[in-house]
Amino acid sequence: MLTIKNLEACIEDKAILKGIHLNIKPGEVHAIMGPNGSGKSTLANILAGREEYQITAGSMHYQNVDLAPLTPDERAHLGLFLSFQYPVEIPGVSNLYLLKSALNAKRKHMGLEEIDAIDFLTVVREKMKLLHMDDSYLYRDVNSGFSGGEKKRNEILQLLLLEPSLCILDETDSGLDIDALRIVAEGINLMRNEKRSILLITHYQRLLDYIKPDVVHILSDGKIVAEGDYQLATVLEAEGYEPFLQKKAGD
């Protein structure tokens, strides 16, 4: 279970997160929605261990382990996975090599041997089939020259392969066409089980129609200003953020 208490963080003296509380139990799907610049990606990055942010107050625990002292790779080995809003390009490194290195890093951490090359191809092709990806993805450089949607699909491929227990998806739906959104969402739904926690960051209700969240949070200016069930997303879709922001100004 993920427990975030009163988390405050800044970058270069600019406060971005201003006291976040969040609990995600095993098996739950939570969604975070909120205006541009409200701090959604910052929260995701801080959970994953990005160093450029300073945490000024509060705490984050996953499976009762304090995340703060852990490096990003140690957090990954705890089972935390971040699907990036803007996946980076790594020229000259093939996607195949990245996928295999990531899987082997995980296996090594679990005390398992490196996966056999043939077994690996079998596993990865199975996952690619779920996402309607063809073999050419394996031999292209990581995200290099990928379209926006292809990059997102590639993130989900990594997620399916690594089978993390805490999945943070930062605007995975942005950039996906209508069919791709459905395919990717189906892939994610396959991952849903009673042990796995999922945190969806999104601007659109459409994704939540496919992946029904247990809780929806609205983040504004570094704080969670409203919480509710799936219905909250519908309200948001109809009325926009304005009512929630006013409510915040009023309290």
Add this chain to the structure above:
Amino acid sequence: MTRPNETLETLLQQDYEHGFVTDIDTDTLPPGLNEDTIRAISAKKNEPEFMLAWRLKAYEYWRHLKEPHWAHLKYDPIDYQALSYYSAPKLKEGPKNLDEVDPKLIETYNKLGIPLKEQEWLAGVAVDAVFDSISVATTFKDKLNEMGIIFCSFSDAVQNHPDLVQQYLGSVVPHTDNFFASLNAAVFSDGSFVYIPPGVRCPMELSTYFRINARSTGQFERTLIIADKGSYVSYLEGCTAPQRDENQLHAAVVELVALDNAQIKYSTVQNWYPGDENGVGGIYNFVTKRAECRGHHSKISWTQVETGSAITWKYPSVVLKGDYSVGEFYSVALTNHHQQADTGTKMIHSGQHTKSTIIAKGISAGFAQNTYRGLVKVLAHADGAHNYTRCDSLLMGQHCGAHTFPYIESKNSRARIEHEASTSKISEDQLFYLAQRGIDTENAVSMIVNGFCKEVMKTLPMEFAVEARKLLGLSLEGSIG
């Protein structure tokens, strides 16, 4: 020279005491360099008259030269009178087995995945203990002999193929070429010789690796490779394992000649001891490598992965004489800690419709300085000449430097010369992305750097490439905190 006169006097006296000429039977010449030294080296090697004459000519020329200092390098003056210029191979020195070798070195060998037998050889285990690898070499030689390929030590070539040596020696790098090349011509001890007869395609990668005595000839090596008409050879020099050597100065010369329709591919992985983190110790590597596409439609490619040495000064070049000839230079130069590299190439277009490609990747970390220096020269009559150059630099950290000096001299207005360059820093975003996928920093750095160098690495022969890839990672260990 910087040595005070007094010491020089003593040294000269010593030399006199021992007497060069009468001392032929001993294994090592005392320090110092003069005409007698040259005569002694030539006599010890039982060389024909033309060799001695050539060495003496080179020495006479060198005597009047000043050490060049135009490169972007800093080092203390070298005292050429304090060096010893001949040392016969000592076969039974060194550790008796791997247990006697520095465990740190063994650890590196293991990380590189080097087989045990080769580890023994590299670590200098007494030769009779690695007899197996010698017999491997012998089997290869029989096969090559059948095809008429000559692959032997330079000394053997001087004895057994003096005509070829006389015809080609110094025909690409003359004894007057530069300070270090002249010195090499005067005093070189040994090296490799390759001749591929017309129309023959050499069936295996030729490698200095298999020549057991290469280890003891390191300081002033000379390599000469001749690919006769329509032949092909791929030659590998050096190895990925860190090599230590008590000789600080290395001034090798490599000459390549390709006749009509011939092809030479020359790959180097250089990993001499770079000195410690503080820049103490380490090899000075001042090498002259030049190739001549002498015949039409000939092609010569240099690929180098340079990670070692405290100082590297090296410009493998191609003179494109034959019409339609092709020159290529693919280079990765990685410098860490206090290493300095000044490397690049020269492509001289003199034939018509000649083509050259230069891809240079420089990586600097720590306090290192990495310089690319290249010259593309097109002569007036070289119609249809075409060069493409790309230099990319990757910086890791705040204290290192990358410098690019591309010189272009074109006397032919229709020549096509294209140049691209880039400098980038290793990106936090990439490191974070890989870390998020559970990949630790060292592996992440290695992945990004190998990706950056991919175009060059893929030109390496397979067996070399795998080790070289690991080597890039190892050389950067600890460079990102």
